[in-house]
Amino acid sequence: MSIREASNARRRMAIIDAAHAIISQKGLQALNIRDIGKACGCAPGTIYTHFEDLDTLILYVNSRTLNQLAQVLETIDEAGQGGSVPDRLCNMADAYLGFAVANRSAWQALFEHQMERPIPQWHRDDHFRLFGSIARLLLLHKPGLDAAQAQLVARGLYSSVHGIVSLGIAPRLLRLSDQEIRQQMHLVINGILSRLVVEDQKDP
Amino acid sequence: MSIREASNARRRMAIIDAAHAIISQKGLQALNIRDIGKACGCAPGTIYTHFEDLDTLILYVNSRTLNQLAQVLETIDEAGQGGSVPDRLCNMADAYLGFAVANRSAWQALFEHQMERPIPQWHRDDHFRLFGSIARLLLLHKPGLDAAQAQLVARGLYSSVHGIVSLGIAPRLLRLSDQEIRQQMHLVINGILSRLVVEDQKDP
């Protein structure tokens, strides 16, 4: 890597760092080009030589947040490998809630951000990575499950937990206690898992 | 009502109509004061004599959308009064999906919109109205249920369905077919309902 490439990579990282810090501290709404420039020591125009536009930069910040989240969830899951699948899924859901609360602004930015252009595939994959862990657990719980079906149920499970956390901690509606949110999540998780068993008993 | 009051009410309604139309057609992001003024035939400044700011105006648009949604759900529910509670809840969920797809931009604006100031109570109540219908059905399905518990489960159910629809039709992740989304929703609804029964059998 040439000196120029290294310098560019450093600058690029500094811009993402600055944007990530601003989003984490003040939220996506407060993010603007001039403040990013001040925070990382460059002129506004410089940012546009490293990122197509502000939306693209946000994509990279969100990708970083998403990978942090995925790592937290996977670590939690590996730690509880001995336990039952329902317990492990509940632990993952609790960890999801914990991450959302602890990194509220950055987590919110994941879903708050919208761009007109189609989202690039590499960022979609960052999201799908989360489903994978869940699908693996579902297959562990019920080995006979069709792979595509497991993926769909995993996404449904993730979406449900996301909805519960999203509306649970939103100030739009009254914010629920973490305990109430966990109760909702566990009810959904155990409900879906028991249904998977019930449908299995009906079918073959 | 004086001529002036009537004129103000008409103007106020025209502004909300215009804003609602723009949000429905082009989305919340495309909404701006000048276009609203053009659409309802007044100057930008006039809008600020009828609404504190753009955020407040959006609140009124969202309130209208929310009431449309509540009416659709309540109508659907009344139509299926003969059926079982699980079926009625599934029908309501299907109607929720239908509304979100048919009124995508307006529906999205409900959750996309964020303001720094606290949301006024009257708008919170517009949201809580939706939980009420669900809680009533839960109590119908399981009369012994505690009222507060029913409200919490209702909110969890609503949140889950919302999450499934939200991430299901979002272009962020690959958009699922309506059929796949319904499958996810029905799994969650039946799962939660069966869990309610199970927990009941354990406890008393």
Place this chain on the structure above:
DNA sequence: CAAAAAATTGATCGTCGTTCAATATTATTG
């Protein structure tokens, strides 16, 4: 070391939400 290539700058553009003095409209009073 000079020429080419690339990166950086900051003034500048058009657009946005919002404000406000000036103007026009409606209501009240003598």
Place this chain on the structure above:
DNA sequence: CAATAATATTGAACGACGATCAATTTTTTG
């Protein structure tokens, strides 16, 4: 029915925004 007060409307103006680009500085190449 004036005349005056109260209110509503206007559109130019302000500061902040994302984005652009000619001018400048820095780095690489021959």
